[in-house]
Amino acid sequence: MIYTIILEDGPDGGWGGLVPDLPGLLLLGDSREEIIAEAPGAILDYLDSMRDSGKPVPQPGRYAVQVEVPAA
Numbered sequence: 001m002i003y004t005i006i007l008e009d010g011p012d013g014g015w016g017g018l019v020p021d022l023p024g025l026l027l028l029g030d031s032r033e034e035i036i037a038e039a040p041g042a043i044l045d046y047l048d049s050m051r052d053s054g055k056p057v058p059q060p061g062r063y064a065v066q067v068e069v070p071a072a
Contacts, residue, residue: 001059001060002060003019003021003022003043003060004019004020004021004060004062004063004064005017005018005019005027005035005036005039006018006019006020006064007032007035013030014028014029014030015028015029015030015031015032015034015035016028016035017029017035017039019039019043019046020062021058021059021060021061021062022043022046022047022058024046025042025043025046027039027042
């Protein structure tokens with residue numbers, strides 16, 4: 001499965017990431033690369049927790065794209 005991760009540059013120099021299809025899952029790291037490297041394990045832990053609590057596993061359904069707009 002492929003889940004979309006939204007990365008955000010934090011004000012303190014760190015990075016944050018969220019997975020829109022997995023509410024409540026927040027990824028934190030010192031760099032984008034760290035979040036991307038840690039994400040698969042965090043997502044698997046989240047999904048295991050859902051299964052253990054008898055909740056259905058959310059299927060990926062969100063996608064992110066970037067669009068360019070002219071500078072004002």
